[in-house]
Amino acid sequence: MPQDDASRPARPPRKQPAARRPPPAGARKTPRMTHAQVLGFLDALAQANPDPRSELVYADPFTLLVAVVLSAQATDASVNKATVGLFREAATPQAMAALGEDGVARHIRTIGLWQNKAKNVVELSRRLVAEHGGQVPHDRAALEALPGVGRKTANVVLNVAFGEPTMAVDTHVFRVANRTGIAPGKNVRAVEDALVARVPPALLGRAHHWLILHGRHVCKARAPECWRCVAAAWCRFPDKAAPPARKPPRG
Numbered sequence: 001m002p003q004d005d006a007s008r009p010a011r012p013p014r015k016q017p018a019a020r021r022p023p024p025a026g027a028r029k030t031p032r033m034t035h036a037q038v039l040g041f042l043d044a045l046a047q048a049n050p051d052p053r054s055e056l057v058y059a060d061p062f063t064l065l066v067a068v069v070l071s072a073q074a075t076d077a078s079v080n081k082a083t084v085g086l087f088r089e090a091a092t093p094q095a096m097a098a099l100g101e102d103g104v105a106r107h108i109r110t111i112g113l114w115q116n117k118a119k120n121v122v123e124l125s126r127r128l129v130a131e132h133g134g135q136v137p138h139d140r141a142a143l144e145a146l147p148g149v150g151r152k153t154a155n156v157v158l159n160v161a162f163g164e165p166t167m168a169v170d171t172h173v174f175r176v177a178n179r180t181g182i183a184p185g186k187n188v189r190a191v192e193d194a195l196v197a198r199v200p201p202a203l204l205g206r207a208h209h210w211l212i213l214h215g216r217h218v219c220k221a222r223a224p225e226c227w228r229c230v231a232a233a234w235c236r237f238p239d240k241a242a243p244p245a246r247k248p249p250r251g
Contacts, residue, residue: 028238030181037234038182038198044231045210052209054160055216056080061136061161062128063087066096066121068156069148074111082108093134096125120148138162152188156208165204167195172215173208179219181236182211 033041055076058064063083070079086107090096096104105118124146128134136157137143143154155168169177169192177183183194199207218225226232227243 030179030184030238031236032184033181033198033234033236035198037236039200041180041182041231041234042199042203042207042210044234045214046203046206048230049210049213052206052213054156054209055213057083059087059091061157062093063091064161065124065136065143065146065149065153065157068153069120069124070108070111070117072117072148072153073113078111082111093125093128097122097129117148123147124149136161151192155192159205159208163205165196165201167192167199167204167208168212169195170212171221172219173211175221176211176215176219179224179235179237180231 054064056064056067056071057080058067066086067079067083070082086104089103089107090099099122101118101122104121105114108114108118111117127146128136132142138158140154140158143149143157144151152168152170155166158164159166159168167173169188173195174185174188174191177185177191177195183191183198185191185194195207195211196204214229214231218229224237224241226235226237226240229235232240
Protein backbone atom coordinates (compact mmCIF):
# COMPACT_ATOMS: atom_id res chain seq x y z
CA MET A 1 0.00 0.00 0.00
CA PRO A 2 1.51 3.29 -0.95
CA GLN A 3 2.44 5.58 1.89
CA ASP A 4 1.18 9.13 2.01
CA ASP A 5 3.66 11.95 2.23
CA ALA A 6 3.21 12.37 5.97
CA SER A 7 4.15 8.77 6.72
CA ARG A 8 7.25 8.69 4.55
CA PRO A 9 10.58 9.14 6.29
CA ALA A 10 12.00 12.58 5.75
CA ARG A 11 14.81 12.75 3.27
CA PRO A 12 18.05 14.23 4.50
CA PRO A 13 18.51 17.75 3.18
CA ARG A 14 20.64 18.04 0.12
CA LYS A 15 24.16 19.07 0.86
CA GLN A 16 24.72 22.57 -0.41
CA PRO A 17 27.77 23.00 -2.60
CA ALA A 18 30.62 24.64 -0.72
CA ALA A 19 31.10 28.29 -1.47
CA ARG A 20 34.01 28.90 -3.76
CA ARG A 21 36.95 30.38 -2.03
CA PRO A 22 38.53 33.44 -3.60
CA PRO A 23 41.76 32.65 -5.42
CA PRO A 24 44.83 33.04 -3.26
CA ALA A 25 46.91 36.15 -3.75
CA GLY A 26 48.96 35.82 -6.91
CA ALA A 27 46.79 33.03 -8.35
CA ARG A 28 45.92 35.04 -11.45
CA LYS A 29 48.60 36.28 -13.74
CA THR A 30 49.36 39.97 -13.50
CA PRO A 31 49.23 41.80 -16.84
CA ARG A 32 52.30 43.78 -17.87
CA MET A 33 52.06 47.52 -17.27
CA THR A 34 51.99 49.87 -20.22
CA HIS A 35 54.65 52.56 -20.46
CA ALA A 36 52.16 55.16 -19.19
CA GLN A 37 51.30 52.94 -16.23
CA VAL A 38 54.98 52.49 -15.37
CA LEU A 39 55.41 56.26 -15.25
CA GLY A 40 52.24 56.68 -13.21
CA PHE A 41 53.31 53.99 -10.75
CA LEU A 42 56.74 55.55 -10.25
CA ASP A 43 55.32 59.06 -9.98
CA ALA A 44 52.99 57.91 -7.20
CA LEU A 45 55.93 56.45 -5.28
CA ALA A 46 57.92 59.63 -5.91
CA GLN A 47 55.13 61.83 -4.58
CA ALA A 48 55.07 59.80 -1.36
CA ASN A 49 58.85 59.61 -0.99
CA PRO A 50 60.68 62.21 -3.10
CA ASP A 51 64.14 61.49 -1.67
CA PRO A 52 64.36 57.76 -0.91
CA ARG A 53 67.44 56.48 0.88
CA SER A 54 68.95 53.12 1.72
CA GLU A 55 68.04 51.88 5.19
CA LEU A 56 71.61 50.64 5.64
CA VAL A 57 73.85 52.94 7.69
CA TYR A 58 77.13 53.79 5.94
CA ALA A 59 79.55 56.68 5.59
CA ASP A 60 81.38 56.07 2.30
CA PRO A 61 81.72 53.54 -0.54
CA PHE A 62 83.75 51.14 1.61
CA THR A 63 81.34 51.01 4.55
CA LEU A 64 78.46 50.75 2.05
CA LEU A 65 80.14 47.80 0.36
CA VAL A 66 80.70 46.03 3.68
CA ALA A 67 77.13 46.70 4.83
CA VAL A 68 75.66 45.33 1.60
CA VAL A 69 77.83 42.19 1.80
CA LEU A 70 76.64 41.66 5.37
CA SER A 71 72.99 42.22 4.41
CA ALA A 72 72.69 39.03 2.35
CA GLN A 73 69.95 36.94 4.00
CA ALA A 74 69.77 39.44 6.85
CA THR A 75 67.66 42.48 7.62
CA ASP A 76 69.06 45.98 7.29
CA ALA A 77 68.15 46.60 10.93
CA SER A 78 70.28 43.65 12.09
CA VAL A 79 73.19 44.78 9.93
CA ASN A 80 73.00 48.33 11.27
CA LYS A 81 73.15 47.06 14.85
CA ALA A 82 76.24 45.00 14.04
CA THR A 83 78.11 47.66 12.07
CA VAL A 84 77.91 50.32 14.78
CA GLY A 85 80.75 48.67 16.65
CA LEU A 86 82.44 47.23 13.58
CA PHE A 87 82.79 50.56 11.78
CA ARG A 88 83.83 52.28 14.99
CA GLU A 89 86.77 49.87 15.18
CA ALA A 90 87.49 49.47 11.47
CA ALA A 91 86.11 51.99 8.97
CA THR A 92 88.77 51.57 6.27
CA PRO A 93 89.99 48.60 4.24
CA GLN A 94 93.36 48.79 6.00
CA ALA A 95 91.79 48.71 9.46
CA MET A 96 89.34 45.95 8.49
CA ALA A 97 92.12 43.75 7.11
CA ALA A 98 94.15 44.32 10.28
CA LEU A 99 91.15 43.46 12.45
CA GLY A 100 91.07 39.96 10.98
CA GLU A 101 88.33 37.36 10.80
CA ASP A 102 88.02 36.86 14.55
CA GLY A 103 87.79 40.59 15.12
CA VAL A 104 85.10 41.05 12.47
CA ALA A 105 83.22 37.98 13.70
CA ARG A 106 83.08 39.44 17.19
CA HIS A 107 80.82 42.19 15.87
CA ILE A 108 78.61 40.26 13.43
CA ARG A 109 77.71 37.02 15.24
CA THR A 110 74.06 38.08 15.36
CA ILE A 111 73.86 38.08 11.55
CA GLY A 112 73.16 34.95 9.54
CA LEU A 113 76.14 33.27 7.83
CA TRP A 114 78.46 35.39 9.96
CA GLN A 115 81.46 33.04 9.66
CA ASN A 116 81.58 33.20 5.88
CA LYS A 117 80.77 36.91 5.87
CA ALA A 118 83.63 37.66 8.27
CA LYS A 119 86.00 35.83 5.97
CA ASN A 120 84.74 37.67 2.88
CA VAL A 121 84.85 41.12 4.51
CA VAL A 122 88.45 40.68 5.60
CA GLU A 123 89.57 39.23 2.27
CA LEU A 124 87.83 41.88 0.17
CA SER A 125 89.46 44.52 2.37
CA ARG A 126 92.88 42.98 1.73
CA ARG A 127 92.18 42.90 -1.98
CA LEU A 128 91.10 46.54 -2.00
CA VAL A 129 94.39 47.51 -0.36
CA ALA A 130 96.54 45.29 -2.56
CA GLU A 131 94.82 45.83 -5.91
CA HIS A 132 92.93 49.12 -5.74
CA GLY A 133 94.95 51.39 -3.48
CA GLY A 134 92.45 51.00 -0.65
CA GLN A 135 89.59 52.41 -2.76
CA VAL A 136 86.35 50.78 -3.82
CA PRO A 137 86.55 50.43 -7.62
CA HIS A 138 84.03 52.22 -9.80
CA ASP A 139 83.83 49.22 -12.11
CA ARG A 140 81.43 46.28 -12.21
CA ALA A 141 83.95 43.61 -13.16
CA ALA A 142 86.38 44.73 -10.46
CA LEU A 143 83.62 44.78 -7.85
CA GLU A 144 82.31 41.35 -8.78
CA ALA A 145 85.84 39.95 -8.54
CA LEU A 146 85.89 40.74 -4.80
CA PRO A 147 84.98 37.98 -2.32
CA GLY A 148 81.32 37.99 -1.34
CA VAL A 149 80.34 40.47 -4.07
CA GLY A 150 77.87 39.37 -6.71
CA ARG A 151 75.91 41.25 -9.32
CA LYS A 152 73.27 42.52 -6.89
CA THR A 153 75.86 43.92 -4.45
CA ALA A 154 77.81 45.50 -7.30
CA ASN A 155 74.61 47.12 -8.58
CA VAL A 156 73.87 48.61 -5.16
CA VAL A 157 77.38 50.07 -4.83
CA LEU A 158 77.41 51.42 -8.39
CA ASN A 159 73.98 52.97 -7.92
CA VAL A 160 74.24 54.37 -4.40
CA ALA A 161 77.93 55.21 -4.14
CA PHE A 162 78.64 56.25 -7.72
CA GLY A 163 75.27 57.30 -9.13
CA GLU A 164 75.25 54.74 -11.94
CA PRO A 165 71.86 53.90 -13.52
CA THR A 166 71.83 50.30 -12.30
CA MET A 167 69.04 48.26 -10.72
CA ALA A 168 69.78 45.85 -7.90
CA VAL A 169 67.11 43.15 -7.74
CA ASP A 170 66.64 41.56 -4.34
CA THR A 171 63.66 39.49 -3.18
CA HIS A 172 61.58 42.63 -2.59
CA VAL A 173 62.23 44.14 -6.02
CA PHE A 174 61.68 40.78 -7.73
CA ARG A 175 58.32 40.38 -6.00
CA VAL A 176 57.13 43.94 -6.68
CA ALA A 177 58.22 43.80 -10.32
CA ASN A 178 56.24 40.62 -10.94
CA ARG A 179 53.24 41.28 -8.71
CA THR A 180 52.54 44.81 -9.96
CA GLY A 181 53.38 44.12 -13.61
CA ILE A 182 55.98 46.88 -13.84
CA ALA A 183 58.65 44.47 -15.10
CA PRO A 184 57.69 40.79 -15.00
CA GLY A 185 60.47 38.25 -15.33
CA LYS A 186 61.13 34.59 -14.56
CA ASN A 187 64.46 35.23 -12.88
CA VAL A 188 66.43 38.02 -11.25
CA ARG A 189 68.40 38.95 -14.34
CA ALA A 190 65.28 39.08 -16.51
CA VAL A 191 63.64 41.45 -14.01
CA GLU A 192 66.77 43.59 -13.80
CA ASP A 193 66.99 43.93 -17.58
CA ALA A 194 63.28 44.71 -17.85
CA LEU A 195 63.46 47.41 -15.18
CA VAL A 196 66.51 49.04 -16.77
CA ALA A 197 64.67 49.04 -20.09
CA ARG A 198 61.34 50.32 -18.75
CA VAL A 199 62.34 52.82 -16.06
CA PRO A 200 63.60 56.16 -17.42
CA PRO A 201 67.38 56.46 -16.79
CA ALA A 202 66.89 59.63 -14.74
CA LEU A 203 64.70 57.70 -12.30
CA LEU A 204 66.72 54.50 -11.98
CA GLY A 205 68.72 55.66 -8.97
CA ARG A 206 65.63 56.49 -6.93
CA ALA A 207 63.54 53.67 -8.40
CA HIS A 208 65.99 51.19 -6.89
CA HIS A 209 65.07 52.50 -3.41
CA TRP A 210 61.37 53.03 -4.15
CA LEU A 211 60.86 49.41 -5.15
CA ILE A 212 62.89 47.94 -2.28
CA LEU A 213 61.12 50.08 0.32
CA HIS A 214 57.71 49.47 -1.24
CA GLY A 215 58.25 45.72 -1.16
CA ARG A 216 59.61 45.78 2.36
CA HIS A 217 56.89 47.93 3.95
CA VAL A 218 53.75 47.76 1.77
CA CYS A 219 53.83 45.14 -1.00
CA LYS A 220 54.84 42.42 1.45
CA ALA A 221 55.40 38.81 0.51
CA ARG A 222 52.66 37.04 2.44
CA ALA A 223 50.15 39.82 2.93
CA PRO A 224 50.40 42.82 0.61
CA GLU A 225 48.76 45.88 2.14
CA CYS A 226 47.13 47.02 -1.09
CA TRP A 227 44.58 49.23 0.68
CA ARG A 228 47.33 51.66 1.72
CA CYS A 229 49.40 51.50 -1.47
CA VAL A 230 49.86 54.96 -2.96
CA ALA A 231 50.36 53.43 -6.41
CA ALA A 232 47.39 51.05 -6.35
CA ALA A 233 45.66 52.87 -9.21
CA TRP A 234 48.52 51.94 -11.54
CA CYS A 235 49.24 48.45 -10.19
CA ARG A 236 47.97 45.60 -12.42
CA PHE A 237 47.81 42.99 -9.64
CA PRO A 238 44.36 41.41 -10.09
CA ASP A 239 43.92 40.08 -6.55
CA LYS A 240 44.41 43.22 -4.50
CA ALA A 241 44.01 42.68 -0.77
CA ALA A 242 41.09 44.34 0.99
CA PRO A 243 41.63 46.23 4.23
CA PRO A 244 41.31 44.11 7.37
CA ALA A 245 37.91 44.09 9.02
CA ARG A 246 37.62 46.44 11.94
CA LYS A 247 37.01 44.80 15.28
CA PRO A 248 33.74 45.92 16.90
CA PRO A 249 34.24 48.13 19.95
CA ARG A 250 33.97 46.37 23.26
CA GLY A 251 30.75 47.03 25.09
